[in-house]
Amino acid sequence: MEVEKISGLKFHKKQDVAIVGAGMTTFKRRLNETGRELSYLAIKQALEEAGITIDDVEMVVMGSAPDTFDGLHMKSEYLLDGSGGSDRPYMRVFVGGGTGVFAPIAGYWHVASGLADVCLVITEEKMSSSYPHPQSAFKYIWDPILDRPLSPNLIWIFALEMRRYMHVHNIKHEDIALVSVKNKANALDHPCAQVAEKITVEDVLNSEPMALPVRRLDVSPPSDGAAALIMVAPHIARQLTDNPVWVTGVGWALDTTWWTNRDLYFPRYVAEAAKMAYRMAHITDPRKEIDVAEPYDPFDYKELHHMEGLGLAKKGEAPILTREGVTQRDGDLPTCPSGGLLGVGNPIAATMGVKACEIYWQLAYRAGKRQVAKEVTTGVCQAWGDLMQVGTVMVMSNKR
């Protein structure tokens, strides 16, 4: 089956887009704060880092995943006042789990189109509101007629995809478990982390089975949290900082609803999204030109899967790179230096804090203890969502 190419893009934007500040809350299984209070706390941090006040913000982009978590229909409206949306143009974008990177992409077009010079991007998730378990909310992502009568659990799709990936490339679970080990250890340096710990491959392989091949420690935990990002036009960035981080490429793609009609071993939706972003960023050889990466890692195999989709590894090569230590924080291609979703937590949309925000901090050399060893100029972050359908990719650089 042939996938048609994205055509006609000239990228004749009005102005460049810089990131000048980011902030996030701690990610925890359950927080007392309401969603809007969490948003407020994250925004405060981002405004402080950028050195601006809420009055300087012209437009707000909200990213938040299913309404069924927070338990609110139209939840962007509910979150509005704590999200800085009061008395401003305010819009929520939503591509399922991919929202974590899609929200800053939407922030990008708010600024690049010239409609806003200062745009606040806020992502929030309060998964703990959903009882008996946050996973219960995922019952309703399935097709109501063809899938829901089979009483599916969300983990199923991952297990099915993971099995296919392992089968096609003949990958052992041991190699996949290394990702979980790496990310949970990386997260020890993240003050917001929920499940940072030193574990071994054996711990992963012996953890409780959920939907085999997926076991407990292959999975990131549900969390509450929020993250914010400030995106500005060049003339504003110049006033605020000497070294802003530029958004050089964005891309997103949504694959067919009929996920059972596709071969799941390769995330072509990520590949298409990456192709768009790389073309915009003039990247021809991502493996060489990308210095640090934050692929989406809600499950350990997903990091590998997405590295291949992003062109950071050849098909089936990501587990080998991981085994050789290339993806460690001091490796040649540091991957998920933040600790990712596996270590820091997975408040669906608010994972922007460990994806887009982390790449910003890495490229601005502000990541503190998490700063990668090598010199960095270009980084990529990516998220994924829906029924294994969405790829969202953003490329950033500290050189314009």
Place this chain on the structure above:
Amino acid sequence: MIEKIVNPKELRHWDGKIELYWVYTSGKAGDEFFKKLKEEDKFLAAKCKKCGKVYFPPRIYCEKDFSETEFVEVSGEGCVRAFTVARLDAYEKPLDNPEIYALIDIDGTDGCLIHLLGEVEPENVEVGMKVKPVLKPKDEREGRITDILYFKPL
């Protein structure tokens, strides 16, 4: 579409629901408010430390300037700004007892609360009428907005 079903009996529907139990924590400001109400029969509002706007219901931030707020105590009494007599329930079936909803400006604050009015006939409700909250007995309170049963004329 090239072909379509012409026999309406062959058209299908599928019934289902979105059914979950949600637990909403009241949050930082809400927790403070409801605990105070439950234990001490007192009402809290929140005053912006920068612009002085007094929020009711209270919140930990000023939504206009994003400054912090501080709690201030208020009486909980207020004036009716607008009201309506609702005759349908959420299923659009007639309510046995029509409910009077009112928008009540809470004294000493810039905010208001939407709540029920009680101990008054619809025809006697007026704009500007002073009302005060009627609380559940202390041992029945749960720390929720429904601890206020309704507002009644002062």
Place this chain on the structure above:
Amino acid sequence: MAVGKKDIECPPYAEGTPLSDEDIKEGKVTYVEDHPDIRYSWTAGQAISKFLNGLKEGKILGVKCNKCGRVMVPPRMFCELCYKPIDGWVELKDTGTVETFSISYIDPDAKPLPEPVIVAVISIDGASPHMGIMHILDEVKPEDVYIGMKVKAVWKGEEEREGAITDIKYWKPVEG
């Protein structure tokens, strides 16, 4: 515009107030519970109505597109790749191949299941390659399932069938 970026060594973060399940149960914080009654009756539409009616008769129906040559299941009224109406209906076999599978120990609410369930994507014989549906496997031990295994649908009795995906009880290995 204000003063500009402060020199912060570590990226900023805000501390939330963590709670445990016990804190909620013991009423350490105030909270509201809700269990709204939200119901739907989704219109199945042209394609899925016909598919469900087919299941009631013990048939799996697919559709074909003459432009790309694909035979698709579940059926749809248009080919999403060619963006044109489908060219006809095809009755598929009730046998297929396991594309991928998982052994699930948890139910939709993440509670442990008494017995693990085997779930699989099964590509249906008669449809194009990888054209599958998700369904349950049974009459096989979890350790004996493999990718590429041939399976066959086990239907409910004719009078029990109601035109639902669950009219197929499960899929079992084809003997021999």
Place this chain on the structure above:
Amino acid sequence: MVAIVGVGYSGFNSTTPDLSWKEIMYEAALRAYTDAGINPRRDVDSFVTCAEDIYEGFAIFDEFVPDQLGAVVKPTCTVCADFLYGVATAYMQIKSGLADIAVVESHSKASDIQTFGNVVKFAMDPIWLRNIGNAHPYYLAALEMFQYMAQRCLSEEDVARVVVKNKNNALLNPSAPYAANVTIDDVMASPKLFDPMKKMEIAPLADGCVVFVLASDEVARELTDSPVWVKGVGWWSETYGYDTASFSAMYTYKAAKMAYRMAGIENPAKEVDFAEVDDRFAFKELQHLETLQLAGKFEVARLMAEGYFDKDGSLPVNVSGGNLGVGNLLECTGGQKALEVVLQLRGEAGRRQLSDVEIGVAQAWRYLPTHSGAVAVFGV
């Protein structure tokens, strides 16, 4: 400049038992692509759908979007807001060079929802508002109406006239399921469900789908000789809480200001030829006309009574029949408004065609319980 080069729609009906949500989207999209003369698989750079999950009955509706729009493995996203927000999104994507051709879709499958009152309630603040009393959340609109009528010294007839105008306008619109030849006496006799709001002043639900194809200046001129231009677009949120809300549709005032500035309109009452505004509650039309600055604060009701906003008046409003005639289309409300404006500007509005129209305004609110909305200015 950004242009609309194709429109398509399906509906509008009170129910659609024969088509699933996917199939109404497909029908509308196919018509829009044919209208624009494009192939979505080859020509479209970005697809935007406007949907709210709980209106659809899914946790993530975005999943079920790409196939029927021809968007498989292409840039596609959901904006959780009204159709006009989607137009704004497509506008920005085109302006930022991410797309040359962008498609905006929105639909309502309200007939799938069995418990609409509970769905709206589910959007209300769970801590401070949702569980007070047992009434249908329409009471929130009634409270706002009460205050608005008091502030503007309106009589019940003033509001009832909106219903008479719109339901009668709808008689000329073949896609308006709630058209009726009602008189002011009929409306006044309709039961008061939420004092002072009457049954007929609440727009009933309807199904339908609207798809627009937007293109950049250059591409639009290649595709068509007579594009309709998106002259300006604005969206604004006032607040969420009823304690901080203005109760006078400030969201529309601010959104309109943004859109008018973009369109270079200084005196909207003079420069705008006709408007399609959100009238899902009859009083909202008056409120929105005022905040769109199409009439003075205290003049709206008088002008309405004088026939100024009739289809043969100086500034026709809701010629399509509005939501009172077409129905409450949920997030597609702005879609129906924008569609009518485009059809009128193109001269394709059939028997309800207005003469000599060049600038039209579409406006939508995000419905209960919000204080957000969007405005778009279209012109030829």
